[in-house]
């Protein structure tokens with residue numbers, strides 16, 4: 001097996017089981033060398049906690065990139081998640097261009113869910129995020145993010161035409177492959193739609209009653225690890241979905257575990273799925 005190296009750029013939420021505290025162990029479990037660039041450091045994530053601290057690391061990024069370029073450091077993939085500022089998005093584009101010339105850009109436009117932007121993000125951030133998504137080899141939006149990126153009305157009751165219209169716009173934006181999560185056409189089921197200009201595949205799985213925070217990061221991390229490890233986009237999407245379902249089941253066994261997904265007890269299952 002060849003040994004691949006990925007860079008992931010997203011925040012450290014010290015507590016809350018999301019972003020880097022999820023991505024680093026999951027990517028490592030996928031058997032890929034994992035390098036990190038924290039976009040910000042928060043005491044907790046912003047979904048449900050109040051009074052959290054926020055240290056924006058935007059201004060550190062140019063010097064980090066310059067050092068990596070001087071050292072000739074390159075990545076087989078760059079996977080971006082929650083970013084700390086609008087200005088940072090330009091730096092992230094420069095880092096991808098400078099360090100992943102022969103690698104894949106996997107963009108999770110982590111900025112919104114359930115019809116709403118996360119606290120701290122605004123229309124200017126969404127416009128900047130569109131320019132990053134335009135460079136994506138793989139774009140992993142949820143429905144809310146896909147609507148924001150395409151100026152589409154957010155609906156919870158929709159049909160295949162609505163989803164197809166959004167995918168068409170995301171491809172027109174410039175994303176080469178769209179890995180659209182949380183797309184549900186049947187009651188009790190949800191799934192992931194993997195679309196490029198000339199192909200479309202859908203993987204349907206159970207919709208569990210207890211959704212939990214942080215599953216987007218679990219999904220994107222497992223997808224990125226599986227893809228860089230050599231799986232096809234569809235197999236990576238399927239493995240990530242099956243693993244995320246296991247994590248939600250593990251979380252459901254716990255009392256009052258509202259802030260994140262208990263992804264650690266299911267890491268063995270992820271490793272099995274990758275064999």
Ligand code: PXL
Nearest residue numbers: 018019045046047082118214
């Ligand atoms: O899971 C996405 C995410 C990542 N990082 C921070 C967040 C969120 C979602 O709310 O607040 C800081």
